[in-house]
Amino acid sequence: xxxxxxxxxxxxxxxxxxxxxxxxxxxxxxxxxxxxxxxxxxxxxxxxxxxxxxxxxxxxxxxxxxxxxxxxxxxxxxxxxxxxxxxxxxxxxxxxxxxxxxxxxxxxxxxxxxxxxxxxxxxxxxxxxxxxxxxxxxxxxxxxxxxxxxxxxxxxxxxxxxxxxxxxxxxxxxxxxxxxxxxxxxxxxxxxxxxxxxxxxxxxxxxxxxxxxxxxxxxxxxxxxxxxxxxxxxxxxxxxxxxxxxxxxxxxxxxxxxxxx
Amino acid sequence: xxxxxxxxxxxxxxxxxxxxxxxxxxxxxxxxxxxxxxxxxxxxxxxxxxxxxxxxxxxxxxxxxxxxxxxxxxxxxxxxxxxxxxxxxxxxxxxxxxxxxxxxxxxxxxxxxxxxxxxxxxxxxxxxxxxxxxxxxxxxxxxxxxxxxxxxxxxxxxxxxxxxxxxxxxxxxxxxxxxxxxxxxxxxxxxxxxxxxxxxxxxxxxxxxxxxxxxxxxxxxxxxxxxxxxxxxxxxxxxxxxxxxxxxxxxxxxxxxxxxxxxxxxxxxxxxxx
Numbered sequence: 014x015x016x017x018x019x020x021x022x023x024x025x026x027x028x029x030x031x032x033x034x035x036x037x038x039x040x041x042x043x044x045x046x047x048x049x050x051x052x053x054x055x056x057x058x059x060x061x062x063x064x065x066x067x068x069x070x071x072x073x074x075x076x077x078x079x080x081x082x083x084x085x086x087x088x089x090x091x092x093x094x095x096x097x098x099x100x101x102x103x104x105x106x107x108x109x110x111x112x113x114x115x116x117x118x119x120x121x122x123x124x125x126x127x128x129x130x131x132x133x134x135x136x137x138x139x140x141x142x143x144x145x146x147x148x149x150x151x152x153x154x155x156x157x158x159x160x161x162x163x164x165x166x167x168x169x170x171x172x173x174x175x176x177x178x179x180x181x182x183x184x185x186x187x188x189x190x191x192x193x194x195x196x197x198x199x200x201x202x203x204x205x206x207x208x209x210x211x212x213x214x215x216x217x218x219x220x221x222x223x224x225x226x227x228x229x230x231x232x233x234x235x236x237x238x239x240x241x242x243x244x245x246x247x248x249x250x251x252x253x254x255x256x257x258x259x260x261x262x263x264x265x266x267x268x269x270x271x272x273x274x
Numbered sequence: 275x276x277x278x279x280x281x282x283x284x285x286x287x288x289x290x291x292x293x294x295x296x297x298x299x300x301x302x303x304x305x306x307x308x309x310x311x312x313x314x315x316x317x318x319x320x321x322x323x324x325x326x327x328x329x330x331x332x333x334x335x336x337x338x339x340x341x342x343x344x345x346x347x348x349x350x351x352x353x354x355x356x357x358x359x360x361x362x363x364x365x366x367x368x369x370x371x372x373x374x375x376x377x378x379x380x381x382x383x384x385x386x387x388x389x390x391x392x393x394x395x396x397x398x399x400x401x402x403x404x405x406x407x408x409x410x411x412x413x414x415x416x417x418x419x420x421x422x423x424x425x426x427x428x429x430x431x432x433x434x435x436x437x438x439x440x441x442x443x444x445x446x447x448x449x450x451x452x453x454x455x456x457x458x459x460x461x462x463x464x465x466x467x468x469x470x471x472x473x474x475x476x477x478x479x480x481x482x483x484x485x486x487x488x489x490x491x492x493x494x495x496x497x498x499x500x501x502x503x504x505x506x507x508x509x510x511x512x513x514x515x516x517x518x519x520x521x522x523x524x525x526x527x528x529x530x531x532x533x534x535x536x537x538x539x540x541x542x543x544x545x546x547x548x
Binding site for chain 2: 062066090091094099105107
């Protein structure tokens with residue numbers, strides 16, 4: 014069995030009396046693109062926040078690279094943080110900082126790199142996500158949603174992480190931009206040897222990228238498997254989700270592309 | 275479950291209990307922030323290279339320099355009004371010269387610090403809360419947490435330090451302008467000369483009052499920043515919560531300033547009054 018980069022064991026999430034997750038067991042293998050799907054309010058994003066350590070499990074634990082996420086050793090926590098990158102839904106660029114400073118921030122936080130090297134690295138990351146150098150001095154508010162996401166991706170990749178989290182990577186982008194963003198993620202995944210965990214409800218993105226899919230429904234993990242395995246499942250939620258008109262169109266389009274490739 | 279149409283006879287008690295619990299909840303959270311800020315201060319003392327100078331300086335500029343105009347305007351007008359009304363009363367008793375004592379003590383000891391604090395609470399307190407709230411909405415706070423940049427060290431501590439520096443300076447400035455306003459009104463109403471006013475001021479007002487006023491400024495500044503940050507961090511990612519949070523922040527910080535001012539008045543009742 015492949016090495017698990019992320020491992021959730023018997024995880025419960027609870028806000029007051031409201032239970033979001035019950036007894037979730039999930040392992041993410043190295044190198045795969047795992048998609049989390051589920052209806053609105055099924056706790057996909059909360060599960061992602063658990064993996065990031067932004068929420069604390071009511072019960073159970075989360076291991077990242079085999080280390081407990083809520084450990085006490087600041088050194089281990091630091092190294093853990095530096096090995097992962099996060100792309101938030103709206104990008105979450107710091108609005109007080111320029112594009113350059115946003116991407117430079119994680120590098121500056123290391124406090125080991127000199128200005129020249131930081132400059133080169135930032136420019137390289139921006140080029141990697143297809144942002145031209147003349148945009149480096151702009152403020153995030155001056156840019157379009159698609160560019161903000163690309164820059165946020167550059168920031169997430171600044172420390173060359175092994176693990177990348179994407180929260181709704183294509184939400185709010187027009188079809189053309191989503192398409193190129195998906196291509197970008199696929200290329201980066203291949204070149205940088207990333208493990209990716211992605212929350213999405215966009216079926217096209219899901220079909221185009223996922224190696225495996227985890228379906229959340231009614232507080233539990235319904236099924237984890239490849240897209241074919243998931244689609245073959247007869248659960249009514251999965252039928253509604255994937256076998257609606259939009260779902261079938263996305264699946265056939267995805268299959269077509271795979272046969273062509 | 276049946277719906278109780280009748281009013282619960284204990285509803286007042288339940289209401290009071292809820293309020294009390296909510297106040298306790300807020301207090302615990304504030305103490306937790308304060309504790310973290312103290313720990314961070316200790317960390318910065320050991321590693322001075324990590325002191326967020328840029329954040330501190332930009333906050334001093336925003337809470338201090340940019341507040342000079344409004345505090346001057348309000349201070350001047352309050353000085354004029356206070357002096358004008360007092361002059362009329364003093365004239366009745368022929369005690370004209372005491373206008374300097376009245377103005378000096380009340381402005382330097384009480385009005386200057388409290389006026390400045392209320393203005394800064396409304397101006398900078400709301401700005402701080404809204405800023406943190408928007409950062410919650412845009413997930414910038416989450417992004418910081420994920421990068422391992424602690425909120426207290428980078429956001430709260432600089433704001434508290436900045437207000438602790440800028441508040442006493444704003445107090446001094448408000449004092450000066452309010453006294454100027456009072457002096458102008460006293461000249462117009464009672465014919466007290468400017469040079470006489472200024473030369474009698476040090477005799478009429480013991481210097482302890484000035485230190486007391488500045489000390490209050492530091493404490494008020496810290497409290498305003500703390501309350502504003504506390505409410506800012508509690509904002510939920512939606513617009514309604516942002517509005518409610520900002521309102522609560524301003525109301526609470528003004529209330530806290532006035533309560534603490536009363537405590538100061540009792541604690542230092544023997545200081546600076548000859």
